[in-house]
Amino acid sequence: MASEMMMKKLGLLCADDFVDLDKNIIQNIFTNHFQELLEDPEIIQKPLRSCVFSNVERMVKCRTPEAGFSLFECPHCHDFKIVPHSCKSKFCNSCGVKYAAQRADTIKSIVLDCPHRHVVLTIAEKLRQFFQYDRKLLNLLFSAAADTLNHIFDSFGKKDDHFKPAFIITLHTFGRDLKWNPHVHILLADGYVDEANVFHRLKFISYTALRKRWMTTLLYALRDNIGDKYKLMLKKITNILYKKYDNGFYVYAPPTKYKNVDDTVDYVVRYVGRPVMAQSRITDYDPVNKTVSYWYERHEDGVRVDICESVIDFMKKLILHVPDDQFKMIRYYGVYASVKKKARALVKVMTQRLFRASLFKKNWRDFLIHTFHHDPLLCKCGHYMEFLECYVP
Structure with missing residues (x-):
């Protein structure tokens, strides 16, 4: 349950108060068409694995209020920001990229x-x-x-x-x-x-x-x-x-x-x-005609291949x-x-620095600063916002 303070803040919300509120293309495709996928004859004949349901459910809610959120407030001007929680699913494009970056840091610290x-x-x-x-x-x-x-x-x-x-x-x-x-x-x-x-x-x-x-x-x-x-x-x-x-x-x-x-x-x-599927490879999503267009570079000769197919076929490939x-x-x-x-x-005979020093583990804020050079908690007034509370549905 959200506290009385949070409820008052939520009553004043506008889109600018959220961080990363917009859904990505793949997230939109599954939000709009996953039920249709479940009604596909091939899927009815061979039901989806339970892990597909759980990952899709988490992914479509990722960074939306449905996934829960944390409330931050500036102690100076009392402006506030709502930060929706991420899903932590590697099936999610956004969380998958962050996972890869964190895993790279982990590997660098032990090699x-x-x-x-x-x-x-x-x-x-x-x-x-x-x-x-x-x-x-x-x-x-x-x-x-x-x-x-x-x-x-x-x-x-x-x-x-x-x-x-x-x-x-x-x-x-x-x-x-x-x-x-x-x-x-x-x-x-x-x-x-x-x-x-x-x-x-x-x-x-x-x-x-x-x-x-x-x-x-x-x-x-x-x-x-x-x-x-x-x-x-x-x-x-x-x-x-x-x-x-x-x-x-x-x-x-x-x-x-x-x-x-x-x-x-x-x-x-x-x-x-x-x-x-990287977001950058998707060239078009038509929710009316229910098609997705994307491209890939053929491994054999490096030639670009453009694909246009139904959202159902596209989703089948991804969940596989x-x-x-x-x-x-x-x-x-x-x-x-x-x-x-x-x-x-x-094994210390190899170099003076055989195993590399452990690297600082990045949280969501550190990741945004490191990747996009933007601090999401830096208030417009120049002060830093502080954590107040969080809501988990």
Whole structure:
């Protein structure tokens, strides 16, 4: 319940008193057409996952009075401002961007102060369907990628040597055209730690070894974990893939082109938590004819492709990529794994500043100041507004 003071303030509200009140295009599309989506024959036949409902509900209320709000007042002139609460859903374009920025800060605070490379591991198109049939199989992309890298690094030493790499894996389920295309992005330190906790720089990774190991590791993992319903189909596809991809699945793992680790992290982490569809790619939304127009740059040749489709088809593509509840899209391995914190502290031979100082965690106000160079609590009179109370529905 709002207090008597807040109710009096609310009676004097105008649009200028709110921060970030306007809805974005995707938020408007789901607000206006989500009920129609629920009545679509395809959706009726195969109901939406519960996580889709919860994320859409949060997203459409994001930064509106329906999500709750906080009241701030200037102690000097007694002007006030209402700040609607955000939804914190990564499905939300606005909150997704903030999440990516915060995650980048977190990663910068823990990574080794050494060059890192951006590694991308992809899968054959024929395999994508299995990860959509059973989303639990997405965990195999993480474990297979980790097993692949650990094997590659172990091969650098003798038989009994065990080298520990440092890497962070993030999962993407979408391609530029919004279709289902699960693959992983990896932030990999250009080096490894031996059993004596001595750091060694990495000079070379064999693409051929990486490609082949990634393919075989993933195919074996799928074989051992897929449900009986799809075993025969997977076996037939596997035989085809071994003939077609004699050099393994496509991977991308060049040495970094950036001079410092911050730039590399910024480049890789821009993929982390970013919304499936950037607002800037939407060229038109027609609520009357119920269409959405957007574009993407084709990966193969860089050609721009323009799409105009119904809002229903557009929403179907977006909700396909909502992760299940509690599913971790970012995972830490080797030296970066949380269980390895003691080992991290021992690796001090590399530089004077091996692990980077923890960065200041930004709240909503800090984020706006850092991103837009605007302090939302700076009053017109030059004083700073102070928090009074908040309303949570």
